[in-house]
Amino acid sequence: MIRHSRALILAVASLFSLYHVLLGVYALDMPTDAAPVLAAMALYLVATFISLWPTSPTRMPLGLALFNLAACAVVPLLVATQLDPQDDLGYSTWYVAAVGTLLTITATRKRPFVAWLGAGFLVVHTVLWAGFGSLGSMGVIGSVVWVAAAVLLSRALAKAGRDARQFARAEREASRWQAAQEAHLYERQVRLTYTNRMALPMLRRIVGQNGVLADDEKLECRYLEAAIRDEIRGRRLLNDAVREQVMAARRRGAIVTLLDEGSIDELDGDVLEHVLNQLAAAIGRTSADKIIARTAADGSETAVTVVGLCSPDPSVSALGQDSSGDEVDLWLEIPRVRA
Incomplete structure (x- = not known):
């Protein structure tokens, strides 16, 4: 099974998340009221930082998932109040990709339902604020596709992991079964060899004497039978x-x-x-x-x-x-x- 370094994945996700904030800073028009936009950036960075914490479990805690959902609702509201949907917004809609990235992280960490709620809020907000036509131009459709891909990929990886564990368990069981069968076969061969070595002389004597044995020979046969029974x-x-x-x-x-x-x-x-x-x-x-x-x-x-x-x-x-x-x-x- 191919394994990737978790630190490398977290580093790439952090750089990708930081890229959206840099785009927002680049598109920031300082003469306007920048406080809501900066607050949205700070909230997004905090949510991303906590979500990508290296020692956190694979399945995101429900409280953190709900915090990400709240952040994905607040960030568009803060930034959209400073924008005019009729203008050429350019990189000013950085928050769409940022929200999509945060929801993708949430879905990857096994909280798909919360991620779908956040994606649904982003779609509804964009439609109410700028109309249906802006879903493609502002990148909302791309963010939804990211979430869908993360959900499907997470499910596929989880299923692959379960299948790999089942195959490994089946392989161990098969190995144990094969070892047990080989041990039983070896033991049977050893017992048969020893029994043959004990019984063969007496059997030859019985054949040679046409089954007519003296009393001491009959007693010896009983001892031999008991010894063979001991071997079993x-x-x-x-x-x-x-x-x-x-x-x-x-x-x-x-x-x-x-x-x-x-x-x-x-x-x-x-x-x-x-x-x-x-x-x-x-x-x-x-x-x-x-x-x-x-x-x-x-x-x-x-x-x-x-x-x-x-x-x-x-x-x-x-x-x-x-x-x-x-x-x-x-x-x-x-x-x-x-x-």
């Missing part, structure tokens, strides 16, 4: 140390459940490795029959919660059933930030 449900709760301790716990008869609900996705590097090492150590030192490791809720200071339960009836635990008499052997909350 555990996701970022797994590293080599956690996999080793989970398999050791299952081989001694414990039921291990890993649940990653996505609340530690922002952890990475040493921080995530520290959390997983603590999880592996906790699983390795407990003798619980049932171990559940689960990521904490979003916004929590805890990264992972680990619970170990001991069942007084080993047969119940072996069947994977809950018992109301389970005792807590392990309760650990692993923080997100290393102490």
Whole structure:
């Protein structure tokens, strides 16, 4: 998007506004009563100076817009009282262009309704004072065209700005979506590769033995199935140390459940490795029959919660059933930030 310096635009507008006053001074007939004309110039300069203040907001305050409207009504009245519409006025009608410039500034600063009111007053005053024929010769039509162009240009720029913001927002959303899809694809590929590496030897053994497996091989298949399930449900709760301790716990008869609900996705590097090492150590030192490791809720200071339960009836635990008499052997909350 092409951007222009606001200071440069304000400087050009100031010089253009000052040019009208210089024309008025050049056309000023000092033997006549110059006080109303000088007062009109002063009022116009004050209104222009405030309207072009560099630190003012883009949308003109309503009070300033109404002040400009009042100035655009007073200036023609002050100057016209010192002129004869039947004479060759020349640059004496400087106020028409000056009022048009001030109304253009008002319209550009997003006060189009006030600018149209000022343009309407200028047209009505000129018609009542000098007739319809003077609208073209005095430049009133040009001032109205300036206001109309400013209003249309302001609307077009505002619409272009809204469209640009929408396009930028859509581009950011598309980039995030693409990044998420690429991350999901990469994660799926990693999981599939790891699963294939784990399951392929056992699958070949099953094919080679025509599906006839010994009891220890069937048990190994159950361990393998549980490990594959961990890769799907555990996701970022797994590293080599956690996999080793989970398999050791299952081989001694414990039921291990890993649940990653996505609340530690922002952890990475040493921080995530520290959390997983603590999880592996906790699983390795407990003798619980049932171990559940689960990521904490979003916004929590805890990264992972680990619970170990001991069942007084080993047969119940072996069947994977809950018992109301389970005792807590392990309760650990692993923080997100290393102490």
